[in-house]
Amino acid sequence: MPILSRKPVRFRTAAAVVATAAVTLALGLAGPASAADVNNAKNAGFESGLSSWTCSASSGTTVSAPVHGGSAALRATPAGQDNARCSQTVAVKPNSTYTLSAWVQGGYAYLGATGTGTTDVSTWTPDSASWKQLSTTFTTGASTTSVTVYTHGWYGQPAYLVDDVSVYGPDGGGGSGPAPTVPGAPGGLSVSGTTSSSVSLAWNAVSGATGYNVYRAGTKVTAVTGTSATVTGLAASTSYSFQVTAVNSAGESGKSGAVAGTTTATPGGGGGALPKHAVTGYWQNFNNGATVQKLSAVQSQYDIIAVAFADATTTPGAVTFSLDSAGLGGYTVDQFKADIRAKQAAGKKVVVSVGGQNGTVSVSDTASAANFANSVYALMQTYGFDGVDIDLENGLNPTYMSQALRSLAAKAGGSLVLTMAPQTIDMQSTSNGYFQTALNVKDILTVVNMQYYNSGSMLGCDGKVYSQGSVDFLTALACIQLEGGLAPSQVGLGLPASPSGAGSGYVPPSVVNNALDCLTKGSSCGSFKPSRTYPDLRGAMTWSTNWDAAAGNAWSGAVGPHVHGLP
Structure with missing residues (x-):
């Protein structure tokens, strides 16, 4: 807890997360991509070293392992008052929506876009031992023809890794990457828990997916970015059928196999007879x-x-x-x-x-x-x-x-x-x-x-x-x-x-x-x-x-x- 007992107090200064602050409280998903959509980021997998990328204070380099895809990835190391910011200018079209994503690993990692002409965006994750995808969306302004996309770490934190950056959307004139393909249907759907008014579900991650839709009896009831969801507002002692689909900017997969979940008879809601305050x-x-x-x-x-x-x-x-x-x-x-x-x-x-x-x-x-x-x-x-x-x-x-x-x-x-x-x-x-x-x-x-x-x-x-x-x-x-x-x-x-x-x-x-x-x-x-x-x-x-x-x-x-x- 707090201050635990048995060992000296450890101070966390995550002064943090102050960063870009941009820590948005929710992430949206872009609508279906058009046939012209491309990855507008250049050297997105760092296969050409740091070409098209600029890293502050010489903080970035490329490494051959670990990588998410291809044969290279970016490794950037915060030092002193530098947060190891690596960025590139990406050509975009005005009044267009783009999905920005990247795979990250290691220390604290941030991903964002500035100069969008509307609302600049960012997202982040704490240190991660395995590759994790960050994703967010932005819409360009009426006269916006370029944006700056960036990654950075945090002061005093270990080096972070980035690979396979993408800025999918209409070709701004510099894009070269192929548009994403529709992901496959999720597997492993199972019921992870039930109450009298809810059923919790979990499933396997799908490569290339940026989100998932949950269906009850064929009707979409919620959309999530992770591989679990809780469907609420259900009747007690009732069986329901659920399916899940995977989505990205290219579209939506077919539905997974169905799984049945039965709510309990016991009224849910923790807290018992606790006072209001x-x-x-x-x-x-x-x-x-x-x-x-x-x-x-x-x-x-x-x-x-x-x-x-x-x-x-x-x-x-x-x-x-x-x-x-x-x-x-x-x-x-x-x-x-x-x-x-x-x-x-x-x-x-x-x-x-x-x-x-x-x-x-x-x-x-x-x-x-x-x-x-x-x-x-x-x-x-x-x-x-x-x-x-x-x-x-x-x-x-x-x-x-x-x-x-x-x-x-x-x-x-x-x-x-x-x-x-x-x-x-x-x-x-x-x-x-x-x-x-x-x-x-x-x-x-x-x-x-x-x-x-x-x-x-x-x-x-x-x-x-x-x-x-x-x-x-x-x-x-x-x-x-x-x-x-x-x-x-x-x-x-x-x-x-x-x-x-x-x-x-x-x-x-x-x-x-x-x-x-x-x-x-x-x-x-x-x-x-x-x-x-x-x-x-x-x-x-x-x-x-x-x-x-x-x-x-x-x-x-x-x-x-x-x-x-x-x-």
Whole structure:
């Protein structure tokens, strides 16, 4: 989590993602291509070295491995104040739509276009161990005849690789690449989870596809860019038939084989009897200098208590939990279980948190997704936990983590409490894996309590950069989630309970309360004021109940009543 325990604090400066900011909250797909469409990028596969490309500070070179296609790829290395920007000017036609894409690997990688004459665009991805396609679209202005397309990395991050860049659309006069062909139909379509009102699907990626359409009983119901989707708004205890197609700028494939999914009879929607506005606190199952607490001593203001942490096992995806009885002064497992029951009898929810700063749980395929769901459900049965908190700070796979959470929900039923605690960098864009996961499981998600600390400056929803430690930092970053697809009731503000609880980012409880008022009422704002209010905002979270106790319960004593008194 936050600040984990067992090792020194690691500071993430993703100052980041500030970049081009351009981190758009959603990507569109171009319409069907015409017969004249070509790839307008020159030397798109870097087979001719850096011909047609210019890289800042001599940061770019070509390599023969790894490559996505052909025999060469671009390798660009950020250094000092240079972000390794490589660009070329591409001839285009006015009033035309183009699909910009590239395959990237390695460190943080950005892809974008400027000088479009309309809205400039960009997209990005965190570091990737394998080739990943970035894609976005832009429309040229009435007099635009050229645009600049670019890639770049980020300061202090490793080198990134780029290959097979394409700018598909009408020939601007310099194009040479062939237009894409219609992709093949997806294979491997399967049901990855169900609730009383939704069916989750997953399928295999199709080469050359930039997106996928999902059909229910022959009618298109949603379009996605990844290889998973959740179809919502379904009736309970009902069987539905689904198919998927692959699309790109050349057109749409035939439909995949059909698969049937049957919704459950149990009403869905996590959260149970939680209050409209809730306070979450992490309870430390270890002693790192904060007050050592039994669960029974956790302050009454906390509505959700996240037990930190479950640990990885040698089985991929599986987790376990072991009470640190010795470190907690002889706290026994029986006492712990009894305290969980007592908190629940008082109307509280107790969940087990997976991850933390040092957590290494990996859910990266169907088998590990099943192992995760089975092991978490076993912990729920053993200890009486109400659900799970996802606090993985070393990346996650949205396809398979979504699959795992769907499977867990199918086992636990509608009373499952599902919370998340991503870092700020994880929620800067809906293209990020954490944000994708939250949206994938939105119908069973209780709350996302983003960590507003140990992050450095970040981008707000208004395109401006804000420094942590201010009311603007909290409100402008929360706005990204609130406008990016999460319901206000699924958004919470995560802050340290004291300066000792985190390496940076602590703010007094009064600043937390001001941010809550700004978002819910439009009052007590800083320089940033959201365009609308969110009276259903869920509330706030802190790391941790133990650090709160060490500071005389100042955080929960001030923030707790304020949260519970929101409209």
